[in-house]
Amino acid sequence: LMLVDVLIYQPTKPIMSFASYMQLINLPIVDQLVIDLRSPYDYSISTALTACSLPVLTVLSHDEWHHQLLQALSAHVEYWGLPDKFKAIIVLQYGAETSTPDVQHAQQSFLVWLSQAIQAMQTDAFALVPMGVDVQADVQTGHADEQHLDHITRSLRDMQSKLKHSCKGVLALPEGYAAFQARMPYFTGPPGTGTEHLTALPSCLHEQVFIGSRPFKADSGPLAALGITHVVTHDRVHEPESVFAPKGQVALVDDIVYLHCQLRDSDPSENITATFRTAVAFINEAVQAGGVVLIQLYGRSQSAALGLAWLTVAMECPLSTALDVVLEATRYKVDPTLMYLPQLVEVVAQPMPLDALMDMFSTKLAIGSA
Numbered sequence: 001l002m003l004v005d006v007l008i009y010q011p012t013k014p015i016m017s018f019a020s021y022m023q024l025i026n027l028p029i030v031d032q033l034v035i036d037l038r039s040p041y042d043y044s045i046s047t048a049l050t051a052c053s054l055p056v057l058t059v060l061s062h063d064e065w066h067h068q069l070l071q072a073l074s075a076h077v078e079y080w081g082l083p084d085k086f087k088a089i090i091v092l093q094y095g096a097e098t099s100t101p102d103v104q105h106a107q108q109s110f111l112v113w114l115s116q117a118i119q120a121m122q123t124d125a126f127a128l129v130p131m132g133v134d135v136q137a138d139v140q141t142g143h144a145d146e147q148h149l150d151h152i153t154r155s156l157r158d159m160q161s162k163l164k165h166s167c168k169g170v171l172a173l174p175e176g177y178a179a180f181q182a183r184m185p186y187f188t189g190p191p192g193t194g195t196e197h198l199t200a201l202p203s204c205l206h207e208q209v210f211i212g213s214r215p216f217k218a219d220s221g222p223l224a225a226l227g228i229t230h231v232v233t234h235d236r237v238h239e240p241e242s243v244f245a246p247k248g249q250v251a252l253v254d255d256i257v258y259l260h261c262q263l264r265d266s267d268p269s270e271n272i273t274a275t276f277r278t279a280v281a282f283i284n285e286a287v288q289a290g291g292v293v294l295i296q297l298y299g300r301s302q303s304a305a306l307g308l309a310w311l312t313v314a315m316e317c318p319l320s321t322a323l324d325v326v327l328e329a330t331r332y333k334v335d336p337t338l339m340y341l342p343q344l345v346e347v348v349a350q351p352m353p354l355d356a357l358m359d360m361f362s363t364k365l366a367i368g369s370a
Contacts, residue, residue, distance in 0.1 A: 033163075034187070035072070035114075036092045037107050038177070046177045048092055049187045052076040056110045057103050065113055070128060070156070077155040086162045088171055089118065095176025111172050121164045128160045129153055202226070202294060203329045208287045209310065211303045211330060212296030223256060229291035230257045232279050232306065234265075234298055250282075257286070265298040272340050276309050276347050284314035301338035304330050308339070312348035319350045320360060327364055336361050 034051040036043050043053045054072040056065075091114070093107045120126035173180050181188040202210035210226065223231070251258045259282045261275050279295075283306075286293050295303040295310075304326050311322035327334070341361070342354055 032088045032090055033076075033086050034090045034092060037110065038092065038094055042177070046181075047188055048177070048180065051092065051187075056107050059106045059109050062113055065110060066117075069114075073128070073156060073159065074152045077159065078152065086159070086167050088168055089114070089163075091170065091172045092177065092180055093172060093174045095174070095179065098176050107174075111170070115170045118163060118167060118170055121160060127157075129156045202296070203300075203331065205295075205307045205311070205326065205329045206287075206315075208290075208292050209283065209307065210292070210294045211300065211307050211326075212294050213300040213303070223294065226294070227292045228256060228294045230259070230282070230286040230293045232259045232261065232282060232293065232295045232297070234261055234263045234302075257291075261297065263297060263302065268338055268340055270340075271343070272305075273343055273347055276306055276340075276343075277313075279306055280310045280313050280347075283310045287314075299338065300330055301334045301336075302340075304334045305339040305341075305344060309344060309347045312350060319348055319352060319357070322348075323361065323364055332365055334365075336365070 034048055036048050036051040036053050037056040039055050039057065040053060043051070043055075052072050052075075054068060060068070091111060093111075094103055096104060099107075117126045177188075202212040205211050210228070251260065259279060261279055263272065263275060264270050283293050283295070295306050297303045297306065307329070308322055308326045311317040311325060312319055315322075317325070336358070341357055345352055345354055345357060
């Protein structure tokens with residue numbers, strides 16, 4: 001999926017930026033905030049899952065936009081709760097062919113204001129809910145209960161803290177809903193579409209390498225939507241109905257190349273050295289040929305272990321840096337006891353005592369999960 005993103009604002013602090021639009025597709029719902037600037041009617045008939053409805057149809061003052069943003073976000077956190085982090089704010093707009101020049105101008109003006117507001121948060125020059133402000137006068141949620149309003153206020157201030165510390169930028173989608181639907185199919189659907197499948201989406205380790213987890217149904221449709229050309233998986237000989245049913249170690253199924261690894265489920269004592277070296281070479285060859293690889297072994301931790309091996313061996317990434325990338329990509333949801341760490345020290349060919357690796361892993365995991 002080759003797309004052109006409009007990056008309105010990106011902080012200057014040294015954090016990983018999006019390598020491609022595919023990374024946005026694979027951010028789970030807890031990592032992003034989608035703001036839909038279309039009318040309430042269009043918002044209701046064409047779903048943008050987890051989106052916050054904030055209609056912008058005319059140019060308003062900054063204070064009025066701030067007030068509307070507070071109202072929209074208060075309703076959003078009341079319904080969805082407060083996410084763990086905000087890695088991005090994604091803004092869905094009308095396309096030029098479905099709106100007037102006045103609406104286009106209003107939405108662009110709002111984007112400029114929003115980007116400036118997010119940037120001002122970095123220096124505490126802007127606050128969603130300034131200290132000492134009577135929130136009840138600004139935020140109307142339909143509840144008169146003071147305790148409930150206090151909860152909304154705390155949630156919005158917590159949201160601001162998360163935006164300040166983890167937001168990588170504001171990205172506009174100026175091409176309208178049809179383009180959004182084509183490019184982010186997992187986040188669209190008819191009214192009533194559920195969000196259960198979103199949390200199972202693969203994580204993006206690299207713009208050409210994804211890490212899958214057990215719940216993701218890696219059928220030809222979802223794989224094609226992600227642009228996957230190669231898959232590394234375990235030998236699913238006991239799943240004859242699966243597309244993964246092996247036809248030898250490497251199989252071609254529905255124009256996707258599969259490498260079937262002989263691994264047991266959740267057995268960290270298993271010898272994986274030769275298997276991982278074969279898999280790393282397979283991934284590297286696919287990436288160099290321009291392919292996109294999904295690593296989906298029994299679970300996320302096994303898959304993350306292979307991703308770590310590929311980064312250090314094929315990409316010659318220092319072990320500490322590679323571990324940061326893997327933990328960030330998997331949102332720190334891995335189990336080090338299932339990652340074959342004693343053997344990975346040999347596979348990655350970067351001398352490090354196992355105790356030192358375990359300490360480094362534990363420290364990074366604790367910091368990232370905080």
